[in-house]
Amino acid sequence: MMSQTEQLKPCAKPKGSVDLWLDAAFDLLIEGGVEAVKVMPLAKRLGLTRTGFYHHFDGREALLEALIARWEAKNTGNLVTQTQAYSETITEAMLNLQDCWLDTGLFDAKLDHAIRNWARHDVQLQPRVDAADATRKAAIQAMFERFGYPAEDAQIRTMAILYTQVGYISMEVTEDTKLRVARIPAYIKLFAGHAPTERELARFRARHGMRP
Template sequence: MPRSAPMPPARPRVTREDWLAAAREVLVSHGVAEVKVLTLGRTLGVSRSSFYWYFENREDLLAQLLDDWDARNTATLLKTCAAPSATISDAVCAFFRCFIDPALFDQGLDFAVREWARRDAALRVRLDAADAARIAGVTKMFARHGYPAGEADARARILYFMQLGYNALDIREPLEARLDRLEAYLLGFTGQSPDPAAMAAFRAFAEQALGPPNDAARG
C-alpha cells in the first residue's frame, strides 16, 4: 500500500497578535533592548519555532511592532481629528478622548517608541514624520472650524505638545480635578466659549473610561 503523505506541522497555538502583545509589553516596561525572541517565547510558554510562523527574525518583529504603533496611535489620532464634529469644543474633546482611553491611543507605547528613537536615527526620522502628520491632522481639525491657517497651526501645536508633555510628566490627579478644568482648557485651546453639550459628553465618556471621579487618580 502507498505510504500516506506526512501531516503538515501543527499551527502554533499562539497567534501573531500574542507575540506582538508580548513584545509591546516588554518594550513599554523594559525598552527595546529587552525585546528578545527567546524571552518572549518563555513568557508565552512556546518554543521559538512558533515565532517563525509569523516573523522572519527579530528585526521583522520590531518592524511589525512599529507598524502596530503607527496603526494604534498615529492612524487612530488622525481618524479622530478627521471625524465630523459639530463645534471646535466637540472636536477637541474627541482629541482628549484618545488620551484617556488606551484602546484609542497607547500612551505607554508612544513614550517607549520615543525612548527607542533616542538611540535609533532611522526611527527618529519615522517618529518626526509621525509627529508632523499628527500636527497636520490637528491643524486641519481647527481649519475645518474656521480658524485661519496660521492660527490653526499654532493652536494645533499648543494642543498637541501640551498633551505629549502632560503624558511625559506622568501627571496624576483625580479625574474630578481634570474635569473641573475642562471648560478653562477648552477656552484656552480654542479661544471660544466651550460648548456645554460637548463638555457633558466628554465627562460621561471619561467617567465610563476611567471610573467614577472619586475612584480615579489617573493623569
C-alpha cells in the same frame, strides 16, 4: 474511536497568534526598552516556543517593524481619525480629540513614550517618529482651519496642544481621570478660545462612562 496512528501522533505545540506576540512585545518594550524585546524572553513570558515565534515572524527585526507599524496605525492613525470625526463646533471637535488622552484603546501614552525613547538611539526610527508628529500636527491644524481659524493661528494652537500632551507623556504624569476630565473645559478654552457647552460635555462624559 482513534486509530493507533492517531493516538501516537504528537500534538502540535501552540504557536500563539500575531497579536499575542505583539502584545507581549509591547509590554517588554514599555518595561525595558527595545533591548528587552528579544525572542527568548518573549517565548518564556508567553509559555510558547521559539518555533511559535518564527511561525509568525522572520526574525527579531520583523517583529520590531511590526511594533512600529502598529504604533503608527494606533496612536497616529486614531488621532487623525478623531480630528476628522463629526463635530458641529470646534469645542466638540476638541472633545473628540480629548478622547485620545483618556482612552488607551485609541492612544497609548506609555507606548508613545517607549517609541520616542527608542528613536533617540535609532537613526532609522527617528524619521518615522518625525513623520508621525508631522501627520498629527497637520491633522489638528486642519481641524482648526475647518472651523475658520487662520492658518498661522491654527498652527500655534496645534503646537500648544501637542507639546502639552508630549509633556504629559515625557514627564509620565499620573493624574486622576476625574480630575483631568474636570479640567478639560478649561484646557479647551485655553487652546481653542471657546469653552464647550454643558450639552457637549455631557455627551463626552457619557462616552467615557461618567455621570454628569
